Amino acid sequence: MHGAQAAGSALIFGWDALWVATALFAATYAVIMSEKVNRAIAALLGAGLMILLGVLDQEAAVRGVDFNTLGLLIGMMVIVAITRKSGVFQYLAIWAAKKADARPWGILLMLAAVTALLSALLDNVTTVLLIVPVTLLITEELEVKPYPYLFSIIFAANIGGTATLIGDPPNIMIGSAANLSFNDFLFNLAPVIPLIFAATMAPIYFIWRKEFTASDVARQRVLNFNAREAISDQRLLKQSLAVLGLVILGFVFARPLHLEPATVALFGAALLLLLENLPHDTEQQSGNVHGAFAEVEWVTIFFFVGLFVVVYGIEQAGLIKLLSDQLVAATHGDLALTAMAILWGSALLSGVVDNIPFVATMIPLIKSMAPAFGGPEHLTPLWWSLALGACLGGNGTLIGASANLVVAGYAERAGHPIRFVPFLLVALPLMLVSIAISSVYVYWRYL
Amino acid sequence: MTAATIMNAQPVVLHGTDTIAHALAALQQQRTRSLPVVGARKRFLGQFGMHAVLGLLLPRAATLNAGLRDLSFIADEPEHLRERLRHIGDARVADHLEEAPNMVEPDTRLSEILLVLYRHGGNLAVVDKANGELAGIISPWDILAALGQREQG
Numbered sequence: 001m002h003g004a005q006a007a008g009s010a011l012i013f014g015w016d017a018l019w020v021a022t023a024l025f026a027a028t029y030a031v032i033m034s035e036k037v038n039r040a041i042a043a044l045l046g047a048g049l050m051i052l053l054g055v056l057d058q059e060a061a062v063r064g065v066d067f068n069t070l071g072l073l074i075g076m077m078v079i080v081a082i083t084r085k086s087g088v089f090q091y092l093a094i095w096a097a098k099k100a101d102a103r104p105w106g107i108l109l110m111l112a113a114v115t116a117l118l119s120a121l122l123d124n125v126t127t128v129l130l131i132v133p134v135t136l137l138i139t140e141e142l143e144v145k146p147y148p149y150l151f152s153i154i155f156a157a158n159i160g161g162t163a164t165l166i167g168d169p170p171n172i173m174i175g176s177a178a179n180l181s182f183n184d185f186l187f188n189l190a191p192v193i194p195l196i197f198a199a200t201m202a203p204i205y206f207i208w209r210k211e212f213t214a215s216d217v218a219r220q221r222v223l224n225f226n227a228r229e230a231i232s233d234q235r236l237l238k239q240s241l242a243v244l245g246l247v248i249l250g251f252v253f254a255r256p257l258h259l260e261p262a263t264v265a266l267f268g269a270a271l272l273l274l275l276e277n278l279p280h281d282t283e284q285q286s287g288n289v290h291g292a293f294a295e296v297e298w299v300t301i302f303f304f305v306g307l308f309v310v311v312y313g314i315e316q317a318g319l320i321k322l323l324s325d326q327l328v329a330a331t332h333g334d335l336a337l338t339a340m341a342i343l344w345g346s347a348l349l350s351g352v353v354d355n356i357p358f359v360a361t362m363i364p365l366i367k368s369m370a371p372a373f374g375g376p377e378h379l380t381p382l383w384w385s386l387a388l389g390a391c392l393g394g395n396g397t398l399i400g401a402s403a404n405l406v407v408a409g410y411a412e413r414a415g416h417p418i419r420f421v422p423f424l425l426v427a428l429p430l431m432l433v434s435i436a437i438s439s440v441y442v443y444w445r446y447l
Numbered sequence: 448m449t450a451a452t453i454m455n456a457q458p459v460v461l462h463g464t465d466t467i468a469h470a471l472a473a474l475q476q477q478r479t480r481s482l483p484v485v486g487a488r489k490r491f492l493g494q495f496g497m498h499a500v501l502g503l504l505l506p507r508a509a510t511l512n513a514g515l516r517d518l519s520f521i522a523d524e525p526e527h528l529r530e531r532l533r534h535i536g537d538a539r540v541a542d543h544l545e546e547a548p549n550m551v552e553p554d555t556r557l558s559e560i561l562l563v564l565y566r567h568g569g570n571l572a573v574v575d576k577a578n579g580e581l582a583g584i585i586s587p588w589d590i591l592a593a594l595g596q597r598e599q600g
Contacts (some may be wrong), residue, residue, distance in 0.1 A: 090515070129513065133513070133514045133515045134508070134515065136508035136511075137508040140506050140508065221522075221524065224524075225520050225521060225522070227520060230517065232519075414507050414511060415507065
């Protein structure tokens with residue numbers, strides 16, 4: 001008996017739940033990949049049809065939604081939306097450029113390092129939104145081509161985002177589903193990140209080393225930037241950094257405190273909203289709160305809602321179990337082989353399909369392998385393989401991750417378009433190097 | 448009252464091949480913020496104005512959608528800006544037209560004209576949709592003048 005029947009729903013025309021769910025899943029993903037329809041619309045339509053056609057009832061569909069992931073995403077988006085108004089991210093980018101004595105290669109390295117660090121603490125799309133405009137300004141003032149800088153920012157964002165629970169949406173989803181904490185990610189994924197970062201930056205230097213020259217006059221213009229002036233609101237800066245610090249501490253101590261990451265992030269968001277708005281009258285408060293909520297990427301949130309329901313539909317219908325049995329059979333139940341298959345498969349697929357729906361599908365698939373590997377506690381290498389593959393794999397192509405598309409959009413508008421094939425020719429080998437390093441790391445540490 | 452009855456049918460125009468230096472001189476002489484740009488046979492190409500000039504003087508990162516919101520950290524360097532102004536002087540106006548020019552058709556009625564001017568400011572180009580020709584321009588002063596005439600009449 002399929003799970004759909006267990007969920008209490010009634011399939012129309014007596015169709016087979018497995019086939020209906022599989023067809024809906026395939027159609028939803030095909031529409032998402034075609035990019036002809038907004039991905040949130042596609043996912044929500046797929047979710048709606050899962051209910052209307054009787055694969056799930058509404059109660060089951062709501063059970064499929066991971067509110068911990070949604071809460072964490074929304075909370076962090078609100079915190080960043082308020083924090084950015086203080087000008088701190090602009091300050092950091094300018095500080096980094098000046099710290100490098102306005103030398104082009106030094107600036108590239110420093111901006112990449114700042115991007116990687118911020119991506120680990122915030123989400124990587126937000127990070128590039130904050131860093132790319134300053135990068136374009138700096139390269140314009142230096143009179144150098146922005147391409148190598150934007151390229152390295154894409155890589156740094158995806159590499160840095162891999163390091164923590166909150167750095168990249170796939171990690172948020174994996175952490176929530178597998179009950180892996182902020183510290184679990186920090187202790188298991190962060191150690192390999194500096195190595196991957198270095199292994200990526202070195203080739204970037206050799207590929208574009210001739211571009212890293214600037215006149216003394218141009219460098220002086222950058223050195224004349226006053227980073228302190230970038231801070232537009234000292235009070236908000238202090239409040240934001242204090243709350244951000246508390247939230248990070250909250251993530252670190254979430255497990256002993258029996259708190260979920262979503263609770264920490266949403267409470268942090270509420271606290272920062274309170275601190276920001278206390279001195280203002282209710283009308284101003286209303287405007288500020290409206291502004292902060294408007295900066296939440298609701299398209300992404302609703303995309304997640306739809307996806308969770310669609311994936312829950314195929315899980316309940318039995319497709320995930322079927323696929324999981326096939327994968328275990330293909331790897332003969334060998335944990336090392338399965339981990340490598342997940343790592344490399346995730347990396348290669350994340351280059352061509354959105355890694356969020358991919359990870360949403362892989363999570364129940366890996367969960368259902370637990371009996372084959374002796375219980376959920378033995379799945380850890382598979383979770384880290386999925387996280388490394390899905391996050392780093394996004395570097396392989398221009399469409400591999402949301403951050404890549406955001407940077408490409410800025411580059412296009414600034415008159416320096418990043419083309420798919422030239423990007424691929426450099427990015428794919430670099431991504432494969434990062435996956436090779438990850439393979440050695442996973443094998444050495446867990447297998 | 449329609450656009451055709453209010454407009455200035457003999458406006459000063461720029462040509463797509465004019466340089467920005469020439470356009471700046473024309474804007475200054477006419478004491479206006481923007482002028483219509485036409486191609487062959489008076490075909491309306493768009494509008495060019497001070498907004499585009501200011502944008503060209505600013506760093507590109509500041510004029511992008513979702514770009515920099517604050518430039519207070521940049522030191523004032525007038526000589527650098529003068530150099531930039533000299534540099535853009537040779538560019539063609541056709542390459543720097545306003546992205547969404549304010550346009551109405553000759554038979555557009557007064558209330559709609561008022562609304563477009565209220566929302567977007569600047570001058571309105573009156574364009575014949577059938578052949579794409581510039582028929583004239585309307586400034587807020589043209590409307591006040593037209594209303595004054597009606598009251599007197």
